[in-house]
Amino acid sequence: FQCRRIDIEQVDRKVITKLDLDYIRNNRIVPVALKDGRLTVATSRPSDLFVIEDVKRKTQLDADVFVCPDEDIDAVCRALDADKQESDLDDIMSDMGDVEILHDEQEQAEDLEKIAGQSPVIKFVNYLISNSVREGASDIHIEPKEKVMKIRQRIDGVLFELMQSPLKMHPAVTSRVKIMANLD
Numbered sequence: 001f002q003c004r005r006i007d008i009e010q011v012d013r014k015v016i017t018k019l020d021l022d023y024i025r026n027n028r029i030v031p032v033a034l035k036d037g038r039l040t041v042a043t044s045r046p047s048d049l050f051v052i053e054d055v056k057r058k059t060q061l062d063a064d065v066f067v068c069p070d071e072d073i074d075a076v077c078r079a080l081d082a083d084k085q086e087s088d089l090d091d092i093m094s095d096m097g098d099v100e101i102l103h104d105e106q107e108q109a110e111d112l113e114k115i116a117g118q119s120p121v122i123k124f125v126n127y128l129i130s131n132s133v134r135e136g137a138s139d140i141h142i143e144p145k146e147k148v149m150k151i152r153q154r155i156d157g158v159l160f161e162l163m164q165s166p167l168k169m170h171p172a173v174t175s176r177v178k179i180m181a182n183l184d
Contacts, residue, residue: 003067006032006042008079015039016080018059025077027051028070037061042068124169125176131162142177144170 015031016024018039024030029043029051039061045051046067056063128151132140137153144150148164165173178184 004042006030006068006072006076008076011076016076019055021077021080024073024080027054028073029055030068030073030076031055031059034061039063041065042073044068044070044073121169121172121176125173125180128162142170142173149173 010032011030012033015034018031019029027043027048028045029041031039031041033040039055039059041052041055041063043052043065044067046065052063052065128140128142132153135153135155137155138157139154141152141154141159142149143152144167147167149167149170150164151162152159153162154160
């Protein structure tokens, strides 16, 4: 087997989708390119012939195999995770555009509970929490400013800005956090 390095720039994004990210991570094999009906894959375990045959079966393509270091596969997986999170966040943010807050004082409390229970709000708050846990943040700051809602997280005692979101999201996000914490 030939041994060489890979990075995310060398990986064809259409080809990488032929295998699930968990499968790539667990079996240490990455589809890199498709040329002339042959799949090029990189693996750090060239002696695991069962996995190579499984990839051929799953993709229904013949495969050319080369060896790469484990850390290259880890780097590709991290980049794919980051891309997936970014696209998930883009989807959540586009869904949040549909959330409207009515400003009638009597109906506002009921509307906030209803909006906070809607899927885009739940996904957004869940994303904030899971991202902060993954990053090792000790706390999350959701701050309304004049025109935007600023979201920051504290990592190792330092506040980092995670993102800025439309201000109209603030009441629904705050309400969702209160519901999750069983607060009034």
